[in-house]
Amino acid sequence: MTNIVQVLIDAVALGSLYALVALAIGLVFGVMRLVNFAQGDYITVGAYSLVIPTFAATPAMMFGALPTVAMIFCVVLTVTILALLTERLAFRPLRNSDPTTLLISSFAVSYFLQSLILMLHGGRPKAINIGESLTTAVQLFGIRIPGVQLLTMGVAVTLLVTLVLFLKKTPIGIQLRAAAENFQMARLLGVPANRVIAIAFAISGILGGTISLLFVIQTGTLDIRMGVMPTVYAFFATVIGGIGSLPGAVVGGYIVGIVSVLLQSYLPEEMRAFRDAGVFTLVILILLVRPQGLIVTSAAKERV
Amino acid sequence: MRHIQRLFPVLALVIPLLILVFVIDQFGSASIQRVSTEALIRLVFAVGLYIFAGNSGIVSFGHMTFCAVAAYASAWQTCCSMLKPITMSGLPGFLRDNTIPLIPAGLTSIGLAGGTAFLSGLILMRLSSLSASISTLALLFILNVVYSNWSSVTMGNSTIVGLPVYVTIWVALAAAIVAIVIAYLYQKSRWGLMMRATREDEVAAQASGTSLYWSRLIAFTLSGFVAGLAGVLFAHFMGTVSISNFFLNQTFLIVAMLVIGGMQSLAGAVVGVTLISVLIEVLRRAEMGYSIGTMDFAIPRGSQELILAGIMLLILMFRKGGIMGGREFRWPWLVEDDGVREPELAKRARLLKMRLGVR
Numbered sequence: 001m002t003n004i005v006q007v008l009i010d011a012v013a014l015g016s017l018y019a020l021v022a023l024a025i026g027l028v029f030g031v032m033r034l035v036n037f038a039q040g041d042y043i044t045v046g047a048y049s050l051v052i053p054t055f056a057a058t059p060a061m062m063f064g065a066l067p068t069v070a071m072i073f074c075v076v077l078t079v080t081i082l083a084l085l086t087e088r089l090a091f092r093p094l095r096n097s098d099p100t101t102l103l104i105s106s107f108a109v110s111y112f113l114q115s116l117i118l119m120l121h122g123g124r125p126k127a128i129n130i131g132e133s134l135t136t137a138v139q140l141f142g143i144r145i146p147g148v149q150l151l152t153m154g155v156a157v158t159l160l161v162t163l164v165l166f167l168k169k170t171p172i173g174i175q176l177r178a179a180a181e182n183f184q185m186a187r188l189l190g191v192p193a194n195r196v197i198a199i200a201f202a203i204s205g206i207l208g209g210t211i212s213l214l215f216v217i218q219t220g221t222l223d224i225r226m227g228v229m230p231t232v233y234a235f236f237a238t239v240i241g242g243i244g245s246l247p248g249a250v251v252g253g254y255i256v257g258i259v260s261v262l263l264q265s266y267l268p269e270e271m272r273a274f275r276d277a278g279v280f281t282l283v284i285l286i287l288l289v290r291p292q293g294l295i296v297t298s299a300a301k302e303r304v
Numbered sequence: 305m306r307h308i309q310r311l312f313p314v315l316a317l318v319i320p321l322l323i324l325v326f327v328i329d330q331f332g333s334a335s336i337q338r339v340s341t342e343a344l345i346r347l348v349f350a351v352g353l354y355i356f357a358g359n360s361g362i363v364s365f366g367h368m369t370f371c372a373v374a375a376y377a378s379a380w381q382t383c384c385s386m387l388k389p390i391t392m393s394g395l396p397g398f399l400r401d402n403t404i405p406l407i408p409a410g411l412t413s414i415g416l417a418g419g420t421a422f423l424s425g426l427i428l429m430r431l432s433s434l435s436a437s438i439s440t441l442a443l444l445f446i447l448n449v450v451y452s453n454w455s456s457v458t459m460g461n462s463t464i465v466g467l468p469v470y471v472t473i474w475v476a477l478a479a480a481i482v483a484i485v486i487a488y489l490y491q492k493s494r495w496g497l498m499m500r501a502t503r504e505d506e507v508a509a510q511a512s513g514t515s516l517y518w519s520r521l522i523a524f525t526l527s528g529f530v531a532g533l534a535g536v537l538f539a540h541f542m543g544t545v546s547i548s549n550f551f552l553n554q555t556f557l558i559v560a561m562l563v564i565g566g567m568q569s570l571a572g573a574v575v576g577v578t579l580i581s582v583l584i585e586v587l588r589r590a591e592m593g594y595s596i597g598t599m600d601f602a603i604p605r606g607s608q609e610l611i612l613a614g615i616m617l618l619i620l621m622f623r624k625g626g627i628m629g630g631r632e633f634r635w636p637w638l639v640e641d642d643g644v645r646e647p648e649l650a651k652r653a654r655l656l657k658m659r660l661g662v663r
Contacts, residue, residue: 035438111609236438
């Protein structure tokens with residue numbers, strides 16, 4: 001029983017994380033048909049902004065030394081600015097290109113950011129300690145749950161709910177959804193293109209910053225590639241969910257998160273290393289049954 | 305004359321390569337020869353990727369998979385007969401206890417790569433072009449996870465050493481020429497033309513009776529074979545095989561080369577690989593430091609990658625077609641007949657008009 005509850009909490013925590021990344025990717029895809037590979041590097045940059053750029057393995061803190069609230073604010077702000085910068089400098093000049101060109105360009109932006117971090121921080125993984133108090137287990141109804149999992153789940157679910165409310169209730173959110181549905185039509189009806197695109201990037205930056213903090217608290221390490229895996233998972237989440245569909249992205253995120261945790265817990269010991277391969281194979285199998293994804297949108301087919 | 309004209313796009317690529325390799329072989333230092341051989345192997349891979357990505361318009365991030373499959377397959381067959389039973393104990397008996405001659409080993413490895421491409425293509429080519437592009441990444445990650453954890457067969461993250469090294473610059477050149485010829489024959493074939501039609505306009509091509517699925521699957525499989533060829537060459541050039549050599553960085557490098565050269569033509573692939581290989585070598589040496597006169601001058605480490613990514617973005621912004629802009633090299637004097645036959649109906653109409661004296 002205890003075990004099942006723990007697995008369930010893990011699954012929801014991880015699922016919500018992937019759902020958040022997938023939502024960020026889905027939003028940006030919706031407004032400009034860009035599958036943003038650089039989302040992973042937003043996460044990495046956020047994590048590395050905690051420390052001063054050196055080649056040392058246990059570096060001195062930069063934002064990490066600030067009080068908690070200021071730290072969160074600074075990291076999220078850094079990533080948001082970065083996201084807006086990449087939009088302005090790299091993606092805006094390409095706005096009317098086809099999705100494949102945009103995908104390649106985001107691949108290039110990602111590589112650029114990664115090389116930049118490599119240049120400033122060196123390639124070795126670093127140890128870092130923030131939020132130590134959170135890693136202790138919490139006793140809840142007789143079950144021991146790691147504090148980090150509770151925090152991740154709490155933050156991710158809160159963010160998800162806030163974002164959904166934002167998208168559903170505020171005028172800007174509605175404009176965003178309209179633009180994600182049909183960008184041309186939304187523009188004709190008076191939705192300002194530059195603003196919705198900037199907002200979509202800002203949201204993906206805010207999510208990237210938050211997620212980077214959650215990851216660092218969980219793993220206690222910094223790594224050049226730390227953002228790649230969650231982003232790739234989120235890619236597949238958006239593909240499973242139906243590319244271009246926001247609810248699809250969330251559903252897809254939960255599917256890959258939950259499957260990943262289930263495989264981790266119930267695969268035999270010697271097979272566990274192959275967990276990611278299992279998840280990706282599942283992605284391909286789902287696509288075999290539903291090539292268009294679970295929720296089919298107009299973006300799935302190219303318009304004539 | 306007519307034949308030269310028709311084969312000119314291939315000759316214009318192959319002859320300069322031949323001359324270049326001859327010069328390097330005669331006058332180049334050992335390190336330059338090594339770098340050039342590696343560049344030629346990359347060229348084989350890039351041409352393989354081009355066969356699919358260039359003709360279909362779908363970028364694949366997963367072709368390193370086929371490269372790795374072939375490299376490992378060849379390593380299993382030809383490597384270190386003494387150590388194999390210990391380090392790769394999970395291999396099936398006939399592989400573990402035998403060493404297979406190089407050529408059959410190479411061919412079966414390439415076959416395995418092509419087979420993998422065909423099987424994965426059966427699923428991936430059903431997807432819309434963007435989803436397919438993303439899902440090729442899934443392929444790369446599956447391979448990476450499996451091969452880096454399947455320790456009893458692939459030695460996990462460790463490097464397999466002791467493969468016979470037989471790839472000289474001339475072997476690499478021969479393979480590059482074979483790849484270029486295959487790519488050219490394919491793109492002029494019925495299936496290649498259909499593939500290019502779907503790239504230009506999916507809906508119109510489908511309406512004219514082209515099967516998106518089959519044309520893409522054929523291209524994907526063929527490019528899998530060629531990528532496999534590159535994998536075998538790479539394994540027997542380095543003499544070592546390690547899974548970390550077949551992942552995102554290498555994929556990025558090749559995609560960047562294709563994009564900068566111009567993804568939509570064979571000439572673009574060749575030009576891109578050649579230019580970027582030279583550029584990378586120059587930058588690499590600059591990172592180690594040049595001394596000009598008494599001044600020592602070096603650029604910071606890692607600027608090579610930044611510059612490459614920067615160039616790629618600039619190309620995407622300002623010259624989307626890449627350096628070649630989707631064109632092949634053409635016979636410069638007589639451009640009238642480029643090997644494309646006049647459609648039958650148009651020909652009849654022209655003859656009829658001539659007979660009737662209509663202009």
